[in-house]
Amino acid sequence: MPQPIIVIDGIEPLNLTGIRQSVGPLHALLRECILDGRLAPGTVLSQVALGRQLGVSRTPVREALRMLQEEGFVEAEPNQRMRVASLDPSALDADYAMRITLECLALTMTLDGFGTRAEREAKAQLTAMRRAARAKDGEVWFAAHREYHRLLTAGAGEPLRRQLEALADRSVRYIRITQRLDPESWSEAGDTEHPAILDAVTAGDRDAAVSRLAHHLERTALRVLAEQAPDYEPEAVPRAMALVSAGPSPWGRSRPARGLR
Template identity: 40%
Template structure:
């Protein structure tokens, strides 16, 4: 039986809304963060009307927030304005990361040799932030810096490619958080991988940058698959990695 969010989380945080025109996106971002952080766990029932009352907003923006969460694959919407937070799924991991590996390694190839000096400085500052926040176990801030770093690594990808890459980055964030919680010591290795990717981008080695990016993303996917599917195979991830593999 689903757990109702108001039964399980009486003290759930209420967001501070700013621009009235952005209430739906702000409610979406807030609920998305709670789901990705595991505050609202898989199997939890969410009710549009209840949450609208709790957040002090109308049902219209809450309905739109639910639509965006459903589009991201975070909830399954049912009848009567209710939704269930989806469970982590090995098949979804394989599909999402397979696509992300393919697109983001392409974005890195496009960016190699064309990353600006200002972007390099910013990327190095973000790497410093990630090291600090990992030591402090402030993984929420780490996630933000990590997302920004990856965006710089694909900075020359224009629309619609950049928009699609960002979409898949956001949709895999839940699984990245899962790895953080299950394997908190695994992120030290990622620091070296990030440095290698940045070095390849600066050197203009497109083949190496794409290959390093693919291996970096596949490592997270493989770890999640091992936990969710008891060592199960990820055929989409495997094929995406084979496509992106270069001579690096």
């Protein structure tokens, strides 16, 4: 008896006419579903079920899942199935510690060449974020947010930018899940912090720019950790903050109270 098609909520069939065995579209779709939370942590991913639902054979599904495993988004199970990686507070702590140190480094490499065109583009992304927040359009907001941070680090070399993109992709899962828990206030802090970082950058104030960016990333990390793992005590993020010598937080208290949204 043929196995029934197991439908995973939030995944639409792909139109792969002419490229039925292409791994790229499968990998991109599954990766995006993990990043935006449609595929929740712990979801079991059956190669057979995914192949039936998406209209492809198991071979490209297996390859796409292997790529996701290498990126840390899925984990192998003994029965040859894959499971969406669980939320790991220590991993998020480490990822944000690396983001604080590397993104601040990339920012210092960008400051001297940050001209009027980059300033104009960054301001456009800030406007896009504000409009998206008012419209409660998370997809547009995250796209603008990603581009804003890319502009702040554009002066770094390609290897460093690739590392930052990978770290941002891993951490955005946690941010999106937290945002879904509290959709009303998810952009409020950024509305203040993002323009303040840009002001320091355009003024050529290296110390203020580094401090504001570091504390912005710290606040995000600590809030998400408090939401997702209230019993976890961050270790890597505070050490990263000490390394960049960011000074006192310009945003006030960085560590949110347990359970505070």
